[in-house]
Amino acid sequence: MTGSTVTGLSWNVVADLRQLMQFPFMVNALRAGTIVAVAAGALGWFMVLRRQSFAGHTLAIVSFPGAAGAILAGLSAITGYFAASVGAGLVIAAVPRSLGGRARSSESAIIGTVQAFALACGALFVSLYGGFLNGLTGLLFGSFLGISASQVLALLIVAAAALAVLALIARPLFFATVDPDVAAARGVPVRLLGAVFLVLLGCAAAEVSQITGALLVFALLVMPAATAQQITARPVVSFALTIGLGLVTVWLGLTAAYFSIYPVGFFITTFGFAGYVLAGAWRAFLWTRRRPAAAVPA
Amino acid sequence: MSSLAGLLGQPFLRYAFIAGAVIAAASGLTGYFVVLRSQVFTGDALSHVAFTGALAALAAGANLLIGLYGACIVVALAMAALGYRGQADDTVIGSVFAWILGLGALFLSIYTRSTSNGTSGVNVLFGTIFGLSATQAVTDSVVAACVCAGLILIARPLLFATIDESVASARRVPVRAIGTVFLGLVGVTAAAATQAVGALLLLGLLAAPAGAAQRLTARPFRGLWLSAAIAIFSVWTGLVISYAAPKIPPSFGILAVATGVYLIAIAFTANTNGRRA
Numbered sequence: 001m002t003g004s005t006v007t008g009l010s011w012n013v014v015a016d017l018r019q020l021m022q023f024p025f026m027v028n029a030l031r032a033g034t035i036v037a038v039a040a041g042a043l044g045w046f047m048v049l050r051r052q053s054f055a056g057h058t059l060a061i062v063s064f065p066g067a068a069g070a071i072l073a074g075l076s077a078i079t080g081y082f083a084a085s086v087g088a089g090l091v092i093a094a095v096p097r098s099l100g101g102r103a104r105s106s107e108s109a110i111i112g113t114v115q116a117f118a119l120a121c122g123a124l125f126v127s128l129y130g131g132f133l134n135g136l137t138g139l140l141f142g143s144f145l146g147i148s149a150s151q152v153l154a155l156l157i158v159a160a161a162a163l164a165v166l167a168l169i170a171r172p173l174f175f176a177t178v179d180p181d182v183a184a185a186r187g188v189p190v191r192l193l194g195a196v197f198l199v200l201l202g203c204a205a206a207e208v209s210q211i212t213g214a215l216l217v218f219a220l221l222v223m224p225a226a227t228a229q230q231i232t233a234r235p236v237v238s239f240a241l242t243i244g245l246g247l248v249t250v251w252l253g254l255t256a257a258y259f260s261i262y263p264v265g266f267f268i269t270t271f272g273f274a275g276y277v278l279a280g281a282w283r284a285f286l287w288t289r290r291r292p293a294a295a296v297p298a
Numbered sequence: 299m300s301s302l303a304g305l306l307g308q309p310f311l312r313y314a315f316i317a318g319a320v321i322a323a324a325s326g327l328t329g330y331f332v333v334l335r336s337q338v339f340t341g342d343a344l345s346h347v348a349f350t351g352a353l354a355a356l357a358a359g360a361n362l363l364i365g366l367y368g369a370c371i372v373v374a375l376a377m378a379a380l381g382y383r384g385q386a387d388d389t390v391i392g393s394v395f396a397w398i399l400g401l402g403a404l405f406l407s408i409y410t411r412s413t414s415n416g417t418s419g420v421n422v423l424f425g426t427i428f429g430l431s432a433t434q435a436v437t438d439s440v441v442a443a444c445v446c447a448g449l450i451l452i453a454r455p456l457l458f459a460t461i462d463e464s465v466a467s468a469r470r471v472p473v474r475a476i477g478t479v480f481l482g483l484v485g486v487t488a489a490a491a492t493q494a495v496g497a498l499l500l501l502g503l504l505a506a507p508a509g510a511a512q513r514l515t516a517r518p519f520r521g522l523w524l525s526a527a528i529a530i531f532s533v534w535t536g537l538v539i540s541y542a543a544p545k546i547p548p549s550f551g552i553l554a555v556a557t558g559v560y561l562i563a564i565a566f567t568a569n570t571n572g573r574r575a
Contacts, residue, residue: 053392054339108338109509113560115342116502120553123424123499127547140423141403183415215498216403219396226389265409276393
């Protein structure tokens with residue numbers, strides 16, 4: 001898969017980095033990964049805080065039929081990713097809180113049906129297009145090969161726009177997330193902020209899909225944020241930590257995938273999950289140390 | 299009528315119709331309780347596990363069925379054991395299952411690299427109901443029929459335990475054991491249905507007929523049978539659609555019919571709900 005000049009990983013970090021950077025496709029992959037990690041971290045942090053993980057999961061899955069449909073229609077996959085995810089974000093925002101006012105069980109049945117149907121549509125488009133099995137694996141599980149400079153630019157523009165909007169609404173959105181009732185009473189447009197947020201989340205999901213594939217987007221959206229929110233409860237610190245963790249996860253994942261024969265999606269999910277487990281273990285460790293101190297007054 | 303005879307004249311279609319119907323009945327019956335117990339995301343999780351289990355077995359050179367059934371049943375029982383004290387929140391479930399799916403991607407790449415069999419991963423994800431062999435069809439039908447029988451056997455106490463857990467346990471219904479048995483049955487169903495509709499889509503077969511049945515009737519046993527009937531109808535209609543238009547994969551036909559029935563059920567009951575509320 002990699003070129004013949006790749007000799008493998010050594011302990012010489014400088015030589016390793018030079019090896020990593022010697023092909024333009026890898027430089028583009030690292031650039032794209034960096035952009036995606038920042039956007040996913042920022043939006044994912046709010047997503048975890050707002051407990052909208054399953055909305056994020058749905059937006060990510062919808063990007064698969066979007067991309068497959070766009071390829072079938074002769075458009076670029078990137079158009080399909082964004083159209084489907086942003087469109088789905090708008091739809092979720094437009095659907096009233098609980099359709100028909102039934103219990104939660106009915107709502108989760110709807111989400112499950114929508115996800116399965118979206119994936120089935122993807123399977124249909126792939127079958128209609130006929131025989132791009134390698135492309136299918138790429139759409140589902142990600143591929144960092146063949147990201148062009150213009151794609152990097154597109155990712156950068158969308159990410160910059162999404163982050164700019166997020167920066168504008170960050171304070172009221174945080175207020176509306178932490179205490180929606182008080183925020184609404186203070187005149188914050190809670191509903192509108194939620195809709196804008198879902199559209200931004202759709203942008204982030206579409207961006208991440210192009211690196212990790214539609215099925216593994218969730219890893220980059222949820223894992224760094226969940227890890228950071230386990231480590232600290234202070235919003236600004238954990239926000240910065242989320243983006244840092246996302247960057248480290250993506251860089252490590254891309255590097256590992258470059259030097260091995262295994263898919264990038266596996267490495268990114270594994271590093272993200274390892275961070276999450278370590279943070280959980282660290283918190284449990286602190287908890288057991290603090291408890292006896294609290295129980296026995298000195 | 300002659301076209302129907304032609305349809306059933308082909309052995310692979312006969313297998314698909316028979317095995318598909320039994321698997322659909324099992325999915326409809328278990329799915330009804332999955333939705334009633336708000337365990338849809340457990341079903342989602344099991345579908346991820348089914349994919350990884352099947353590919354792990356293939357990558358290790360073992361029989362696909364061993365990995366599929368083994369992984370689904372073990373994880374279902376583990377979730378029954380862990381999930382009892384306090385519901386795990388969706389962040390934890392999401393993190394764990396994103397990673398499991400990542401592992402599945404790893405096994406997929408190991409398997410497709412070691413052999414030239416590149417389509418197996420796609421088959422596990424999206425199902426191969428037309429590709430069932432005679433022995434596979436018999437195995438799946440027997441397993442799914444056992445699931446149906448087991449579920450009907452525990453249906454009454456399970457319903458009691460689902461609707462009012464504390465009263466049920468006060469009346470000496472073994473709530474915990476029944477919940478565990480039920481999740482085990484869901485695991486077996488997920489494994490069997492993976493062959494028919496694929497790991498990614500079995501969630502639809504669990505959720506859509508059950509969701510539609512719960513919209514159409516509030517009476518539990520009528521809903522249970524209705525859910526199974528809708529599932530069988532979806533599978534059969536989907537198979538016919540896919541046979542008539544070979545470009546359409548059978549999984550899509552099945553899911554499209556199931557989703558359509560659910561949509562009709564929602565539209566049909568939207569008015570009455572509004573008036574009642």
